[in-house]
Amino acid sequence: MTGTIFDKGTDGISGRYIPENDCPVDEDHLPLQRESSLGLPRVAEQGVIRHYMGLASKNYHIDKGIYPLGSCTMKYNPVVNEEIARNNAFCGLHPAQDEEDIQGALELMYNLQEILCEICGMDSFSLQPAAGAHGELTGMMIARDYFLSRGEERKVVIVPDSAHGTNPASVAICGFTPVTIESDERGMINPSDLKEKISGETAVLMLTLPNTLGLFEKDIGEIIEITHDAGALVYMDGANMNALLGIVRPGKIGVDIMHLNLHKTFATPHGGGGPGSGPVGVLEHLSDFLPVPRVVKEEDRFAFLRESEKTIGKVHSYFGNFNVFIKAYAYLCSTGGEGLREVSENAIINANYLMKLVGKYYDIKYPGPCMHEFVASSVNLKKYGVNTLEVAKRLLDYGVHAPTVYFPLIVKEALMIEPVETEKKQTLDRFAEIMKDISEEAKKNPDLLHDAPVSTPVRRLDEVSAARNPDFRWQKGK
Numbered sequence: 181m182t183g184t185i186f187d188k189g190t191d192g193i194s195g196r197y198i199p200e201n202d203c204p205v206d207e208d209h210l211p212l213q214r215e216s217s218l219g220l221p222r223v224a225e226q227g228v229i230r231h232y233m234g235l236a237s238k239n240y241h242i243d244k245g246i247y248p249l250g251s252c253t254m255k256y257n258p259v260v261n262e263e264i265a266r267n268n269a270f271c272g273l274h275p276a277q278d279e280e281d282i283q284g285a286l287e288l289m290y291n292l293q294e295i296l297c298e299i300c301g302m303d304s305f306s307l308q309p310a311a312g313a314h315g316e317l318t319g320m321m322i323a324r325d326y327f328l329s330r331g332e333e334r335k336v337v338i339v340p341d342s343a344h345g346t347n348p349a350s351v352a353i354c355g356f357t358p359v360t361i362e363s364d365e366r367g368m369i370n371p372s373d374l375k376e377k378i379s380g381e382t383a384v385l386m387l388t389l390p391n392t393l394g395l396f397e398k399d400i401g402e403i404i405e406i407t408h409d410a411g412a413l414v415y416m417d418g419a420n421m422n423a424l425l426g427i428v429r430p431g432k433i434g435v436d437i438m439h440l441n442l443h444k445t446f447a448t449p450h451g452g453g454g455p456g457s458g459p460v461g462v463l464e465h466l467s468d469f470l471p472v473p474r475v476v477k478e479e480d481r482f483a484f485l486r487e488s489e490k491t492i493g494k495v496h497s498y499f500g501n502f503n504v505f506i507k508a509y510a511y512l513c514s515t516g517g518e519g520l521r522e523v524s525e526n527a528i529i530n531a532n533y534l535m536k537l538v539g540k541y542y543d544i545k546y547p548g549p550c551m552h553e554f555v556a557s558s559v560n561l562k563k564y565g566v567n568t569l570e571v572a573k574r575l576l577d578y579g580v581h582a583p584t585v586y587f588p589l590i591v592k593e594a595l596m597i598e599p600v601e602t603e604k605k606q607t608l609d610r611f612a613e614i615m616k617d618i619s620e621e622a623k624k625n626p627d628l629l630h631d632a633p634v635s636t637p638v639r640r641l642d643e644v645s646a647a648r649n650p651d652f653r654w655q656k657g658k
């Protein structure tokens with residue numbers, strides 16, 4: 181395993197990182213001077229570059245190959261958007277600057293809000309939430325305050341078992357009680373089950389669309405009608421909008437509140453913890469509940485709307501993750517409306533194509549047609565003593581990233597695969613070929629899979645200890 185840059189240090193070697201001090205020394209402040217050395221690694225510049233290049237080449241990332249991590253939408257993030265976001269005209273801004281000085285930044289935020297409204301058929305958007313799950317929480321807070329303002333005691337949120345795992349957590353954090361509704365044999369919500377579960381206590385039906393099986397709810401019209409007839413709101417987890425751009429406008433089919441994941445659908449990089457952005461959109465009757473400040477247009481200038489009668493308040497310092505907005509906005513401007521529809525069409529075509537190929541060697545419990553992702557299962561390899569984790573680890577030996585495993589929970593030995601629209605047919609064919617080879621290895625030589633990965637810089641990690649006793653910081657002598 182590669183050591184840290186500190187381990188690479190050699191006494192007597194140093195790069196000239198810090199210029200000589202050419203300021204007069206202020207004797208009064210000398211007591212604050214450090215007495216021990218800073219402890220910087222003793223490595224020359226070339227050594228530093230080689231160290232980090234070495235680490236980067238061991239890492240797996242989208243620029244290296246397919247990253248079919250279902251639910252995460254790991255699509256290609258155009259590099260030009262990074263360059264635009266790095267422009268000093270944006271990076272040099274301070275969030276506390278006067279509105280008059282930052283008209284361009286406000287215009288960008290306003291335009292982004294408007295475009296998201298157009299795509300989703302919603303009436304207003306707030307850009308504040310910093311991630312998808314944060315958007316869900318914001319949406320639940322809006323629903324809570326909406327019912328409070330009407331004097332209605334509604335404490336229950338119905339969450340299908342095919343929803344994303346963060347959904348029930350957001351519901352519970354907001355003080356609602358999540359109630360699960362099971363998917364039927366098609367992998368979808370059955371309207372008659374919903375009718376049985378829904379009551380005057382129900383505040384919200386919170387559904388992921390397309391759901392985590394990669395399926396679009398066939399009965400969505402009826403589902404929304406039942407929910408509204410019970411006086412409840414429909415929340416849509418829109419993190420899977422990569423499948424619906426230009427095809428379905430949720431607000432127009434009756435969704436009251438939704439969030440988007442800019443860091444998935446609109447090509448801003450994520451993984452490794454961020455930065456993300458989970459804007460929340462609502463229909464007119466809920467607009468006043470959105471967090472403030474929001475950007476508004478006043479004739480030919482842009483301003484912050486800082487107060488509104490029913491707002492849930494602030495959910496992020498200042499205005500959200502502005503750097504992410506720039507990248508998403510640049511992406512939206514470069515694709516345009518037609519381009520966005522093509523994004524989703526290609527995401528759907530790629531997923532269905534790959535599902536057919538992978539389905540020859542693995543079980544597909546819900547054969548679709550799917551939207552932008554599908555769930556395969558290696559339950560058919562169990563008889564050879566091989567499980568999904570081993571298939572995933574073996575994929576690493578073939579030099580590709582593994583899909584999401586053991587999620588959603590309603591499919592045994594699940595492999596959740598999302599190829600995204602930017603992968604070419606050749607890449608999909610190669611991925612399917614590898615999946616086929618692994619299924620044959622499982623039959624002929626299962627030990628290969630039990631030992632996998634054998635060719636990666638580190639073998640099997642102790643994931644439980646890594647989660648329970650994380651060790652992130654280098655300490656001298658430890």
Ligand SMILES: Cc1ncc(COP(=O)(O)O)c(C=O)c1O
Binds near residue numbers: 311312314344419
């Ligand atoms: C369907 C769905 N909903 C919500 C989330 C949560 O988003 P975040 O990870 O930004 O909190 C994800 C993330 O993968 C998701 O796939």
